[in-house]
Amino acid sequence: MFLCAERNFNHFHDCVDANTYLCGDQINDVLCLPVVEGSWVGRGITPIIACNDKTIKVIEGSKLSYEIGLSDIPNVLHLFMNDGGFNKQKVLYGTKDGHLGLVDLSSESGTLIWEIPTKNASTITCIYCYPMTNGSTPNIIIGKEDGLIEIYVVDSTDKATFCQSYCGRVSSPDFDEIVVSTHVGWVFALTTEPIDKLNSTMALSPQVEVKVQQLRNEIEDLQQKIDKEQQRYNEITVGKDAVSVVIPNFIIHDQFKLDKETICYSLIIELTIPIDFVLLQSDITIELLDVEKNAAVVSITPPDETVISECFIFSY
Template sequence: MNYLCTEDIHDVVSLVYEEAWGDREYTSILACGNSTLQIIEGNNFAYDLKLNSVPFTVALFMSDGGHTKMMVLYGTKSGRLGLASLPKGNGKVVWEMDTTSGACVTTISCYNVTGGQFPDIIVGKEDGLIEIYTIDETDNPHLFGTFSCEESITGISCGNVSSKTEIDIIVCTFTGWLFSLAKTSRPMIENLPVAANFNVKMQQLRSEVEELQSKVNEERLRYEEVTKRQGAGAGSTFFHTFQVHENFEYSAALGAYNLTIELVIPIDFVVVQSQLPIRLMEVEKNASVVSEVRQDALNPWPLLASYRCQANVCRLELRVQANEGDSGVINLYVCPKIMPKCAQV
């Protein structure tokens, strides 16, 4: 089977169980860049469902499509969570709601982590928020709790990992962190040894970490020396390539544009250079120092500013306001904490 979609596809989910679709062909739901869910039956386009914003991720409601086996959860770039019923012939939005922030919903998983009657909805977002919603008898969601990890969430799954009796939420972030969340506080491993043995283990781990840190520092110094010799001898220096994950979206609720910069390595500083007289807004979660340079004879730019980040900051969020009708170029120079110094525009 194959189907050529004319729109950008952000995510896809399918039901392959024969009893789920009845006499329907193998059916897939595409989250498309034109703010629609496209329903594909076999090789053919069946219909689309128009949404209020661009869907970025989709998942089966209650992990199996709900009581009709034809219900799909979707998360949008504007941070909204919705439920769509997609039977044969035509579909509809059952509900759509704001989440706790306007950041893009990057992943959705359904699993019973709160011990309720129905599977819960676990939502991961671009701003690092993890939200848990319980479901009632009418399929409506209710916020149970949130957790923030300060990095973009790229994947969520659930299962028995550190306990045989309680469910963990396993989270993966953009920079590669993998960690678990539990409903209650408990030791990572059940039936821990006595405190004395545990303290010995902890001391061994600390020694290993210190040894690894020492090796990293030695390699960093050696690398700096090599690059300096290359630059002095050959007239050129090898520069690392690094990927910049960026997102630029307008938030109607804030009346401003949100610009997100994220790297897998720590950010040293970001310079913003704009042809427009845009205004920078404060973002509380940013761990950075902002400096603006006034426009004068030496600085022709209406906006010239730098964001110098604190240690181990991999994600930076900028919020800007512009006058309606203005247009122009905004340049960003992103410099990570690597040697030799280099930047990406």
């Protein structure tokens, strides 16, 4: 088992700490190359870590074997074709500025095979390989921090080209789907099943009808539990012996980073609960840029020029 803290890498074998490596910068992801049997071309357990110092490091035991320098910070790693490719040592990586790359990690040194920009500079958060387009090789499917999902086609030379934006079979036995999990906990699927068929009046198969009924029953049970908890909450807070209720702390995922394409800073705030409004205050004059996916109403309160301490205030 591989475990990583912010800078520490630990390899446990039979619940015993077998190897430890201290990295000079933050560790973003870790994986292990497939174990290859054989006296000549064999390879044992080989951990790979992606670090904030723009490197991919190959670990041997408790020591650094070698590292590959990249143009940006690698955020996620995944075995090429889910098994490392034909030589079991190729690794896909996604960077924080939205680049997708492939490296060949031999036992002595590594080679950068290719690196391509994706459709925007949003951070790549996950990678998987699955034959979505019925080609000779599986496609590369990536998920990005801004919610975009991209599919790439791999040719005979292992080079990837963009196919479409929007993996296995989940709700339908005949159509492939991409299953997506969001930061707030939503899980949904993007299907290749024709929309016309979904909107038609055709009768559902018995298996699908059973699944639909089970889901409806689960939703009803959850709704009843919510109603009971709301009633109990009202009794606690409204009665004569009302007690103060403390709202629990929620983890806030926030980033403030420079977007190289638009040459502006992007503020990203994510919570596991709905956000009612965001209030921004600035001591200097700033300009807010609208984006295509923005559905919020922006209110701007300019400062009073007669008051030196006044600030710009923006609310979403």
